[in-house]
Amino acid sequence: MSLLVVGSVAFDNIRTPYGEAESIAGGSATYFSVTASYFAPVNVVAVVGEDFGEKQMQIFQGRPIDTQGLERAKGQTFRWRGEYKGDMNEAHTLETQLNVFQSFAPKIPPSYLSSEFVFLGNIDPTLQLHVRKQLPKGRLVACDTMNYWIQGKLDDLKKTLATVDVLVINEGEARMLSGTENLRRAASTIQSFGPSTLIVKRGEHGACLFRDKSIFFAPAFPLEQVHDPTGAGDTFAGGFMGYLAKSGDLSEAVLRRALVYGSVMASFAVEEFGLSRLLRVQPEEIETRFREFKAMTHFDV
Amino acid sequence: MSLLVVGSVAFDNIRTPYGEAESIAGGSATYFSVTASYFAPVNVVAVVGEDFGEKQMQIFQGRPIDTQGLERAKGQTFRWRGEYKGDMNEAHTLETQLNVFQSFAPKIPPSYLSSEFVFLGNIDPTLQLHVRKQLPKGRLVACDTMNYWIQGKLDDLKKTLATVDVLVINEGEARMLSGTENLRRAASTIQSFGPSTLIVKRGEHGACLFRDKSIFFAPAFPLEQVHDPTGAGDTFAGGFMGYLAKSGDLSEAVLRRALVYGSVMASFAVEEFGLSRLLRVQPEEIETRFREFKAMTHFDV
16 A cells, blocks of 8 residues: 655755765655655655756665656755764754745655555644645545644644544653653653544653553663664664555554665664665565564563 | 672662651662562672661571671771652652662672572672682672763673673663663664673563573563662562572573562552561462453463
């Protein structure tokens, strides 16, 4: 089944203790779609500026990624400059230039309306809701959000959450959104806002899935070296949603495997700067690492 | 098989966002032995003062805990006063009175020398080594330590580590001891100091086991409310070592189940202040929670 993603495409300037990269392609829709394309066909809705050229477009080529919805606007592409220090758990934003992203009004090409699975990347919740309303009922819709919207647009965010099936956020955001420190109670509160399934990303501590009364935990893959955490969350979401779209099924067993595939893909993403590792990961490497996750978490009762 | 623990017995004054408790029995050897006694017979070596009376001794009674090695010295028992705030991941020590613990020189009763499994609780590494040397070769010896010894007595600690099979420490301590942020590399460094097996406790993020090339992760049990984290680490160690002693086996499968039993027991410990929950947990509750851990981590390949 196919997957629709709405999000950002950006140029990133990144510095980590292991090096730096200037003007490399990034953004939530980019990480998400490259990752998800290993599992299912992806339709992208995003906006780029005139500086996003042939070289950058090659990222999407040769993969089952439809870029009809990648609007080209006058001006420059969204730019982000950030730095990671020490344990690299947190990005320090040094500069943000919204550029063409400032007036982004997502337009869904008619052919995209048949996508059964939808991921609303981390954009203004008003835009997320606007997209949601254009989609036929019955689509599985997941969304992401961030501190900025939780603090600044909570009412709008709650309207969006009331219309989605899955929310994918990080642990700090889950605490902020629910107003509670305790993860289990935070999850119940957030589920009461709308999404029946909640995925909480915990960085180097893995991720967990809350659904009805069930909870599932997966660790993060213990890499010897993380070079660049940029895009790890969107990559996780791409692996998760990609596997759901591939399976076309929302059973508990599929959701659990999807969460592990999300973790697998995120573990590749952070091995190198930007998208480089993701662009050349092989399907057999994905399967091998999936089985390594199983080996790292299995015990006999 | 039987289990020997050397550690502290204390009176604790604890304040958490959920209440406070004055002069309740605590200490590493106390939490450890009560917990381990659900799995195997325990021999305790520790020191108490004249204020540790009949009421406190009842903690050990009616359980397979031998208190011959619980020395009674002139003076007051070790006292600790601490507080937990916010997310309760960290204890803030408000006061420590070492009292009789200051001159603790562990004496191992001859009948204890047949214990096949040994846990050296968090005491001066010189004392840990002193105890280690009194024990016959071939015993499985695990130990704990803390920041204070890593910073102040690293050379002595390394001498102790060279003689033990298992080290059980928390994540921050693992980073400090190894001098590296990356958990996987930290584990390799620490294993090169001596212990072939390393257990890293990650608080609310669970625990992991490093052994040869294998890694195993278990989450923490997601409680709706943590009332008092005091003793959780020693309780974890008690469940882990207790299950090993019960199994009498060090296969990978047993070590993994032992780690989960450690997490199970720690999850009970923190449900109430001090030892109260641990003192009345039922074997069937332990088994039920163990199966809940399996349900929370299982996925099909």
